[in-house]
Amino acid sequence: MAFTLPDLPYPANALEPHMSANTLGFHHGKHHAAYVTNLNNLIKGTDLENKSLEEIILAVAGDASKAGIFNNAAQVWNHTFFWNGMKPNGGGKPTGAIAEKIDADLGGYDKFVEQFKAAATTQFGSGWAWLVLDNGKLAITKTGNADLPLAHGQKALLTCDVWEHAYYLDYQNRRPDFVQAFLDHLVNWDFVNQNLASA
Structure with a gap:
């Protein structure tokens, strides 16, 4: 199963004016997408191909020969996590x-x-x-x-x-x-x- 670029959890303009649709377009649509593509290419035909993102990260962390896989897998994970950590009208003091x-x-x-x-x-x-x-x-x-x-x-x-x-x-x-x-x-x-x- 190849990894796919997850959709943003909100429209690209939803975080304006604090983060522009232009920034999200490039950041999600180009940078995040490139990490997904690179990761799929790097793990194709290897024993990592059918592992979860977390399993891949833990399998290659600290292995200099697998730095490319680690960097792309971690960046796919980091960005997906980052998008979900934001919302329109968010911020300020937490509750709960x-x-x-x-x-x-x-x-x-x-x-x-x-x-x-x-x-x-x-x-x-x-x-x-x-x-x-x-x-x-x-x-x-x-x-x-x-x-x-x-x-x-x-x-x-x-x-x-x-x-x-x-x-x-x-x-x-x-x-x-x-x-x-x-x-x-x-x-x-x-x-x-x-x-x-x-x-």
């Missing part, structure tokens, strides 16, 4: 179990925002900022390029893509403004609560 967990583990929403923004803005070059569950406790992490919490035994709850193609058409070099808009207007806390509940 994640709100209580943020208070208990991170010292409250304001501390979470501070730490998440720091992770996202200080990731040098391309990568991702994450809210993860690590041994039952919330933590903020960042990863370079395609790397992801799954490869480090952590459960991803939320991510922000800080590759330049995620924000450059809308924000140019103002990554901090993009991260602020993500937190204030885009985060889908329902999705985060679902991930926490399934952990």
Whole structure:
């Protein structure tokens, strides 16, 4: 079974003005699509061909000879997760179990925002900022390029893509403004609560 590009969970213009249809068109329709195509080509005819995305990632993580497979598989996973972590009229303070967990583990929403923004803005070059569950406790992490919490035994709850193609058409070099808009207007806390509940 070849992998296919998943549809966006909302229309391409649904996140405007914080993320433009133009950005989503390129990001989902070109970048994400290319990772899917590359992955299918790389695993064709191999023992990975019929494995799930997660199984492929775990099978090749840390194997330098399989870096191409890891990078493309992880980027397919990361992007699908990123789209689902956003929604129109999202962002702001969470409610439910994640709100209580943020208070208990991170010292409250304001501390979470501070730490998440720091992770996202200080990731040098391309990568991702994450809210993860690590041994039952919330933590903020960042990863370079395609790397992801799954490869480090952590459960991803939320991510922000800080590759330049995620924000450059809308924000140019103002990554901090993009991260602020993500937190204030885009985060889908329902999705985060679902991930926490399934952990």
